[in-house]
Amino acid sequence: MAGTPVVLSPSSLLVVAVIALVFAPSVRYRAPGLGTGSTYVVALVVGLLLLLSVLVHELAHGLTARARGLQVREYALTLVGGHTAFHGRITPLTEGVVAVVGPVANLALAGVFWVVAQGVDPFGLPALVLFAAAYSNAFVGLFNLVPGLPLDGGMVLESIVWGATGDRRRGSLVAGWVGRVFAVGFAAWVILLPMLRGGRPDLWAVAWAAIVGAFLWSGASEAIKGARAGRAVDALHVGAVGTRAVGVPATAVLAEADAARGRAGADAVVLLAPDGRPAAYVDPQAANAVAAADRARVPLTAVAVTLPAGAVVDADLRGPELVRAVAATAQFSPVVAAVRDGQVVALVRSADVAAALRS
Known part of the structure; x- marks a missing residue:
């Protein structure tokens, strides 16, 4: 993309397939007359739209990084979403701006899909696909704005602490610990909320919470470990x-x-x-x-x-x-x-x- 390779990992296609499987029952409920093949084709379109949204998210990071004078090496779509690899002299402002534009791009996409959905039959399949794309982008955008590493919001928090204290390591530690708290809180909320309401958590919800929570905890822990190692390096003389x-x-x-x-x-x-x-x-x-x-x-x-x-x-x-x-x-x-x-x-x-x- 603009001379920068886009790496599509096999795991990202697996995510598209899983989304199609999860979304297929909603398509079948909305259009019971569709055949099995057509049902999964429509569900697959939703998965592909989400994959495209992830690419837009990463492109927003990369294009902004390039505008700030950084060199972008690659865009990668993976099992856990994606990442943009770049290098160069990074300042607190650059880090914060590059981080925030990704979620903002998803929120803008959510708005576009929502507006387009208003112009079609609200009970038809196009509306179902468009609203699904709008909601998923809104979720991805808001979720990534949570101020804890490894999410984009954590990068924004890191940049704020870095800019205020002049210590990037401190920013990483603060954002890493917030990320850990959010990882535990997210898993607990998904699992415990149904129990507080007198029910039982859905098996899919528990699995999803465990996967997301583990991903967030691992990313936050790596950020904390990296910050501590960085401080050890900084102290060497x-x-x-x-x-x-x-x-x-x-x-x-x-x-x-x-x-x-x-x-x-x-x-x-x-x-x-x-x-x-x-x-x-x-x-x-x-x-x-x-x-x-x-x-x-x-x-x-x-x-x-x-x-x-x-x-x-x-x-x-x-x-x-x-x-x-x-x-x-x-x-x-x-x-x-x-x-x-x-x-x-x-x-x-x-x-x-x-x-x-x-x-």
């Missing part, structure tokens, strides 16, 4: 994941390195090339194996591990920037030197960064 280091000339001996390490209060030693570039680091195990009497004559190069060219990061990097920099160098070196103002201040191991992220 060289001092937290690196080993304090001091640079010494590569021509030095172990005793000189010991003295420099003591003066700097460092735990690691980095060998510097003549041009000041970090060229290697001392292997602690190899260095500790050298007797005290021999340390004044053993060259550092004898107990050093070479650092490939480029195995250096800026010691002032934090959060995602630090993670990306270490990940980029991890492809050719598991250890990098962190440098500030031309001076080595730490050794950073990619394994330590990964451990910090896991914890």
